[in-house]
Amino acid sequence: MTQTERPSITQAFTREFAAIGLMQPSNPLLIQPAKLREQYARDGYVYLQSVIDATVVAQVHGSMMAVLERHGFARQSDGRWFPTTKTEGSLAGRSPAWLAAEYEAMELATPLLNHPSLTEVLSLVVDEDIRLLPITEIRSRPPDRESAVYWHQDGFYSARGIDLYAAWLPLTPIDVQLGGLAVAHGMHTVGYLHEDRPPPHYLLAHDAIPDDVQRRANFQPGDVVVFDQALPHTGLSNLSTDGFRCSIDTRFCRASATGAIVGVVVDATPESVRVQTASEEIHTLHVTEDSFLRDRHGDRFPASDVADSEIGAGSRVLAVHDDGTLVSLRPV
Secondary structure, eight states: OOGGGSOOHHHHHHHHHHTSEEOOOOGGGGGOHHHHHHHHHHHSEEEEOSOSOHHHHHHHHHHHHHHHHHTTSEEEETTEEEEOGGGTTTSSSSOOHHHHHHHHHTTTTHHHHTOHHHHHHHHHHHTSOEEEEEEEEEEEEOOOSSOOOOOBOHHHHSOTTSOOEEEEEESSOBOTTTOEEEEETTGGGSOOTTTTSOTTTOOOOTTSSOGGGEEEOOBOTTOEEEEETTOOEEEEOOOOSSOOEEEEEEEEEETTOOSEEEEEEEEEOSSEEEEEOTTOOEEEEEOOTTOEEBOTTSOBOOGGGGGGSTTSTTOEEEEEEETTEEEEEEEO
């Protein structure tokens, strides 16, 4: 094969992604919720098709694209949205901080996250009412110039000390070209695979996820994947030439879960952190060498740096504690 005949990196990744096994929808188990939860416990996730109200999904997607158009990242033609050259290097795996702040200020995701069609499904999976946590990513990923896949486990970074669940929702059709979510079927039981990897990012080894457990799907608006905090998963690269991959992912716990505090840091020292909740209650949490302090990218830092960090005084945080001892602290 000559140089010109060799497949491009994009073509090679497309074939690789297409070879990944497909998630099997769990919709038949919606009328047998006990079996749905058994499947979740066994596989580490459930994939449900067309269970979220399509109108609210379209509303949120339209609001997102209007923001991107206003900032010059998107243009509309013949009913389709296309990325502009301005998106290159600007809208990667997650929205930049300034854009995420704008989304939050306008409560862009709220109509979807609070919609009964979603909260009822999430409650069905965990067998009680849920509590949404302020850990939400609104993603509008343009085509990737360089394709890469980064497997990770949310529980390692996000909120150690509580049972954390994730919900991932496509806002547009997402096929193999656009990439989407892939999970490692059944691997939520093997423990955290990040531990042996070097800081600060604690990436998984390239061969940590066997080929035969990798699963993806051809997603549609209204679908949702609910998965365990220890389940390895990744976003697959957007290998299209002119499409956005739009999705929202959020975190939640059971309403009965204790030990999770959302509030504003009053003050922070290497020995303790005080957090004030919306009800003006102040919690004093003891910091130990085992407390997991992290920035918005998931990088861990020592307690000696807490005062000058993203989780210093005035920062909005999610704190998880065990009887007053800080387990984890992260910005939200």
